[in-house]
Amino acid sequence: MKLIVSKKAGYCFGVKRAMDRAEKLLEEKQNVKVVSFGALIHNKQATEKLEEKGLLELNRIEDIPNGSIVIIRSHGLGKHYYEELQDKNCIIEDATCPFVKKIQNIAGENKKKGKKIIIIGDKYHPEIEGINLWAGGDCIIGKDCSDFLFLKGSKESFIVVTQTTFSVEKYQEIKKCLKDNLKDIVFYDTICDATKVRQEDAMKISQEVDVMVVIGGKHSSNTKKLYNLCENICKTFLIETVNDIDEDTIKPYDIIGVTAGASTPDFIINEVVDFIVHIKK
Numbered sequence: 001m002k003l004i005v006s007k008k009a010g011y012c013f014g015v016k017r018a019m020d021r022a023e024k025l026l027e028e029k030q031n032v033k034v035v036s037f038g039a040l041i042h043n044k045q046a047t048e049k050l051e052e053k054g055l056l057e058l059n060r061i062e063d064i065p066n067g068s069i070v071i072i073r074s075h076g077l078g079k080h081y082y083e084e085l086q087d088k089n090c091i092i093e094d095a096t097c098p099f100v101k102k103i104q105n106i107a108g109e110n111k112k113k114g115k116k117i118i119i120i121g122d123k124y125h126p127e128i129e130g131i132n133l134w135a136g137g138d139c140i141i142g143k144d145c146s147d148f149l150f151l152k153g154s155k156e157s158f159i160v161v162t163q164t165t166f167s168v169e170k171y172q173e174i175k176k177c178l179k180d181n182l183k184d185i186v187f188y189d190t191i192c193d194a195t196k197v198r199q200e201d202a203m204k205i206s207q208e209v210d211v212m213v214v215i216g217g218k219h220s221s222n223t224k225k226l227y228n229l230c231e232n233i234c235k236t237f238l239i240e241t242v243n244d245i246d247e248d249t250i251k252p253y254d255i256i257g258v259t260a261g262a263s264t265p266d267f268i269i270n271e272v273v274d275f276i277v278h279i280k281k
């Protein structure tokens, strides 16, 4: 049996930064509540560990206790939430990934200059909801060429930003459609390098193995994209933890590849790797 584990699997810079900050705050907190506004990362097992240490995960501003420490997750948050949290005398610990912050600024500044803002990505993803709000809340959002066809021939001036974890291949396809249909358009290529490198490595490994195992949270969009990319190349399983695979599933394959989304902790990856090594002995 040959096992190839992607060196790019697991926490990206932004997720690690948010997790480290949360850990530190939970160690240092005295009698102050530490709140994550929404799931800190899209991995249930990792956030459960933080909750055991005292992190409160709350999804509505009205539920956040006055005066608490509030961690803004790596996906970022709309501008007005900062003001509302300040009104509640909360201490804001901003763990917005700097790459996401950069997109919020690009969108906000261009909006002020009168440009129309196009966001390529999932409109229900918190990163996109946040960017949209930093640019006034009326961005044009879509994830397929067809979502933007109604703009064809528009004389307005557009700029384009992309969800940091969007598929590189799909982005190139949409970029071409937009270029063909709109004259005044500027692209800010904002897919994060960590995402590009992870996707490229996953595709490379997929070409060398009989089966890929992609590990990540059910709500992790970058994990789903990794799965889709690998699935196009070879047989692929998407799992959240070691409990989602069994011996019979893995045994028939000789060369096995493993990768994981940006919010998958090392301990989960290691459990899966150990399991595969054990059953193939």
Ligand code: SF4
Binding pocket: 012, 013, 014, 015, 074, 075, 097, 098, 099, 100, 164, 165, 192, 193, 194, 195, 262
């Ligand atoms: S994927 Fe990139 S942009 Fe998103 S949190 Fe990680 S490092 Fe930041």
